[in-house]
Amino acid sequence: MDRNYQEGPDYPKFLDNNDPLGHFRQRFYVKKDVIYMCGNSLGLASKEADEYTQKAMDVWKEEGIKMWNYDNAKYFLYSDYLAGMMAPIVGADANEIAVVSSTTVNIHQVISTFYKPTETRYKILVDDINFPTDRYVVDSQVRLKGYDPKDAVKIVSPYNGKFMDEDEIINNMTPDVAVVFLPTVYYRTAQILDMDKITKVAKERGIVIGWDLCHAVGAIEINLTDLDADFAVWCTYKYLNGGPGSAAALYINKRHFQMLPGMFGWYGNKTETQFALNQEFEHQQDASGWQLGSPTVASMAGLEGALKIFSEAGMDSIRKKSLHITGYLMFLIETKLLKYGFSIGNFKEDSKRGGHVCLEHDEAYKISTTLKKRGVVPDFRPPNVIRLAPVALYNTYQEVYDLVEILLNIAKTGSYKEVGDNRPLVV
Numbered sequence: 278m279d280r281n282y283q284e285g286p287d288y289p290k291f292l293d294n295n296d297p298l299g300h301f302r303q304r305f306y307v308k309k310d311v312i313y314m315c316g317n318s319l320g321l322a323s324k325e326a327d328e329y330t331q332k333a334m335d336v337w338k339e340e341g342i343k344m345w346n347y348d349n350a351k352y353f354l355y356s357d358y359l360a361g362m363m364a365p366i367v368g369a370d371a372n373e374i375a376v377v378s379s380t381t382v383n384i385h386q387v388i389s390t391f392y393k394p395t396e397t398r399y400k401i402l403v404d405d406i407n408f409p410t411d412r413y414v415v416d417s418q419v420r421l422k423g424y425d426p427k428d429a430v431k432i433v434s435p436y437n438g439k440f441m442d443e444d445e446i447i448n449n450m451t452p453d454v455a456v457v458f459l460p461t462v463y464y465r466t467a468q469i470l471d472m473d474k475i476t477k478v479a480k481e482r483g484i485v486i487g488w489d490l491c492h493a494v495g496a497i498e499i500n501l502t503d504l505d506a507d508f509a510v511w512c513t514y515k516y517l518n519g520g521p522g523s524a525a526a527l528y529i530n531k532r533h534f535q536m537l538p539g540m541f542g543w544y545g546n547k548t549e550t551q552f553a554l555n556q557e558f559e560h561q562q563d564a565s566g567w568q569l570g571s572p573t574v575a576s577m578a579g580l581e582g583a584l585k586i587f588s589e590a591g592m593d594s595i596r597k598k599s600l601h602i603t604g605y606l607m608f609l610i611e612t613k614l615l616k617y618g619f620s621i622g623n624f625k626e627d628s629k630r631g632g633h634v635c636l637e638h639d640e641a642y643k644i645s646t647t648l649k650k651r652g653v654v655p656d657f658r659p660p661n662v663i664r665l666a667p668v669a670l671y672n673t674y675q676e677v678y679d680l681v682e683i684l685l686n687i688a689k690t691g692s693y694k695e696v697g698d699n700r701p702l703v704v
């Protein structure tokens with residue numbers, strides 16, 4: 278896609294008219310007069326998500342408990358069903374994926390499975406700029422094994438308070454490290470880590486490695502089979518548009534199917550003997566064996582609809598448009614906003630940035646609040662970042678143009694200065 282962007286007001290119309298994914302917008306509940314730039318936090322509802330949620334409700338209404346056997350036990354085996362739809366998005370085999378629980382619970386599950394400390398190798402390597410739930414889990418898991426996180430959790434910090442250096446991560450992969458657990462895309466800076474490079478070294482050094490794909494899945498192309506890491510986790514409510522609190526996912530490399538999960542639950546039991554209700558756990562030897570309890574159908578049906586759209590659009594086209602439309606946003610910021618104290622807080626190279634743009638400004642909170650009053654939905658991350666995610670499946674180039682015009686107006690008029698300092702619970 279041509280990156281010789283132009284500044285004028287007719288250019289976004291031209292881009293929208295030539296957008297091969299443009300027709301998907303009508304499949305989403307897009308509000309008139311609202312510019313939604315928050316798909317990196319909670320993706321928009323689609324008509325398919327609505328339809329499949331309604332369908333699950335109808336089956337429940339009609340069938341009651343018989344619902345579990347309805348349509349070849351689709352809902353009883355819903356994780357497997359959705360894993361089949363998810364597989365092409367992350368480049369894994371369907372039986373390496375379970376759609377289950379929340380990301381936080383899944384991190385507990387994979388860390389408790391793969392963290393097997395010995396006297397000499399007992400540390401988990403993480404960073405200190407990832408979304409904090411990952412760290413909370415790691416700290417609590419090392420405690421459960423009797424270690425002090427201050428000793429057993431090894432932290433790599435960003436080199437300038439902001440970006441991670443892959444070589445520094447690799448330098449810290451010392452013989453006392455048992456597990457490396459890192460995000461693919463950083464929630465604040467959108468930085469993409471070189472997963473191949475880090476995973477390769479971890480394997481050479483006999484270190485277990487797993488990835489948090491929350492900010493990557495549905496935004497960038499991923500091939501877990503080629504990567505050959507040990508495990509991964511991700512949520513489905515951001516770029517995948519599965520719905521608020523929709524079931525998350527985990528990946529277990531097929532090399533590890535014979536391992537026992539750290540946490541057992543009856544849904545991880547062999548499907549054939551699950552209803553024998555034996556007291557001893559018989560592990561189902563694929564990723565579905567890492568499930569815990571009953572499928573949360575109400576938080577999975579929307580995802581079924583949302584994934585249908587992904588299989589039609591394809592990750593390749595989605596990533597292409599995402600790079601192009603975020604590139605257009607960065608172009609307009611650089612052309613129009615730099616002189617008003619704004620800067621771009623993410624890498625500009627395609628290979629190093631995910632699906633959102635980090636607009637930085639000393640008054641980011643006030644500007645973000647003013648944007649909301651003007652019909653834009655951004656999100657603010659302290660201390661100075663406004664995250665903006667023009668999403669390939671439903672945002673338009675016109676919206677990006679209009680957003681920058683609104684920002685320009687806010688900056689020129691100084692209207693953001695009227696915003697007070699009291700911040701609500703969810704900013």
Ligand SMILES: Cc1ncc(COP(=O)(O)O)c(C=O)c1O
Pocket residue numbers: 379380381382407408410411460464489491492512525
């Ligand atoms: C990188 C990362 N990991 C984990 C989570 C938390 O996921 P959940 O709420 O599904 O537990 C988030 C939430 O935004 C996240 O950004």
